[in-house]
Amino acid sequence: MVELKNVSFSYGSEAQALERNLKNVNLTVQTGEFVLLTGPSGCGKTTILRLINGLIPHFYPGTVEGEICLNGQHVETRELYDTAKLVGTVFQNPRSQFYNVDTTGELAFGCENQGLPAEEIFSRMDDTVGRFSLEKLMDRNIFRLSDGEKQKIACASVDVAGTQVILLDEPSANLDYASTLELRELIRLWQKQGKTILAAEHRIAWLWDLIDRAVILRDGRIVRELRGAEKNALSAQDLADMGLRGTTMEAPEKIQLPTVKPDDETMLLRDLYLRYPGAAAPAVDVPELRLAAGRITAITGENGAGKTSFLSCLCGLERRGKGTLEYRGRRYDRRARQRLCFMVMQDTGNQLFTESVLEEVLISLPKGTQNEQERAKALLRQLDLEDFLDRHPQSLSGGQKQRLAIACALASGREILLLDEPTSGLDHAHMMETARLLQQLRDMGTTVLVVTHDAELICACCERKLEITK
């Protein structure tokens, strides 16, 4: 069904390209097969998907060598809208793959573009809604759906279009454990129908037992292909050597860690309360809660359980939020907490405002700091950002942006650091790097709270755990 013969690729024109993103890749996927593409960041798995759905070279220009065939026809020479009849893609970011504002219109969109008659589209939609159990999501505003629900709609719209080949580009990166399981069920339905599926993923545990074959890439080459018994016999060490994440699915809720231990230094939250106007029940209602100070605490819970509201309340961002925090012998009200806590958001790019890394840290230092420049540079050295002083913050990689945001937090003297899903979409090596960074911060005396659904991160560095339920 899908065939790549001796494919090499580099973004940009031949003259500019320093290194190839793909080198001599040969891959044949049979009709009805489910293939996983995995490997460390930058290994070329997304590039392969883009070659198959035609976005390369029609949307992302570059130099392609070799042949890419779909059903025996060359993809490079087909128009994108022709390829769209054969190949459907679910992308990573749930927020930026919708064309419509309402869910019903979104499901119909692919078929409308193909010019199918309305009656045919309606019957296909009803069929998909039934099989995927989407009744509750129909006729809704997509902007009001959770990320998990959005990703379901993205899958459903691919299903309605009825393509034979389905590509999944890190579809679970933004999803919690429960939503990932639901996504898994949808994929099983496709498998039963005999669809040809290719998935690019870092988090491989949730589909490891479903796949027919795992293709492992590194630096643009296929380094290994695993099937059946060979795939099941991999040890944790083998996986780590190939730069892969674990293959057993673990619910973050199942990991046993205490919230506080008897000899911990603690901080005390009192009467934390937040209710959004018009809501029947409060989003946060915590009469009294002790958390460990100077430790790394994981905060887990389903999407929609109120983790984000809890964090906003804790760091004083929510004007309607009530309650106090007692920390290291002092009492902090909402405003005072704004100067004590810092939240590293999921979209770290939205937290960086200036034109250079150094300036970013300089504006965070309290007014009247002695030797501003030296102090800022020392902080950047501690966080391994010394070589990037003059770089534009928006041009840094995801991990570097994260470190820069943390440098700013330290510069402004915040003692409590909150992180919102810091490892979503990260490979094994980068996840471990984040874990080490958190440990380093703890050793410097910072209290770290991490909202996460990444069981591997929790095992790697968290010492305490708080579970939030509705």
Add this chain to the structure above:
Amino acid sequence: MAYSSERSQEARRSFLDPRTKLALVLVLALFVMGGLGAEQMKPLKTALSALPFLLLLAERQWGRFARGIAMLVLGYGLLFALPYLPGVLNFLALMCGGILTRFVVTVVMGEYLIATTSVSEFISAMEHLRMPQAITIPMSVMFRLFPTIGAEWRSIRRAMRMRGIHLGGAKASQVLEYQLVPMMTSTVRIGEELSASALTRGLGGSTRRTNICRIGFRAQDAVLLLGCLLVVAAWILELCGVKLW
């Protein structure tokens, strides 16, 4: 009963045809916001100004209705209070009141258009008007662009508060610049991902698109379109110096 997308699509059909809504936005923009027409047009303009509010009520958009009325009341309140205000305040009230009373009605009409029209209905209407895809596609993206930009904006404002950068703080002069940098980067990124996704779903093909929505003129459309024509006719007559009433 099993879900039927056809039935629910029919139930969601808007009170007006999208083309009628577009015509109304245009007429309001020209005459109420743009201020075309002189003394004779006054009663017509007053009638036009009431329209968007009535339409919002007809489609049960209570929140938008209340917000629109509140802005309008504020605008007229400021103008009413004008004689009692001193110096700078007087000037500010004149400016804000003037802007509000002039713009609110048309903005409310635009909001009504966006809130009650689905992307599918809009594209369908544009095709009936024989608009080329090069115009239809960018315009239809607008429907989801505003909410997207709104969400990004809120997220950036939160981030700034977190970093301790406030209006009126130590670095007030640079606040706007700080907001624009991440805003532009993320808008460009989202725009690119959005286009990639739409292209893999066959947008821009040479086959004629179909649409699942039903649009078409009904009695209410005829009445309002006739109204629009009357307004334009009255304006032309006024220009020619004909005394109407």
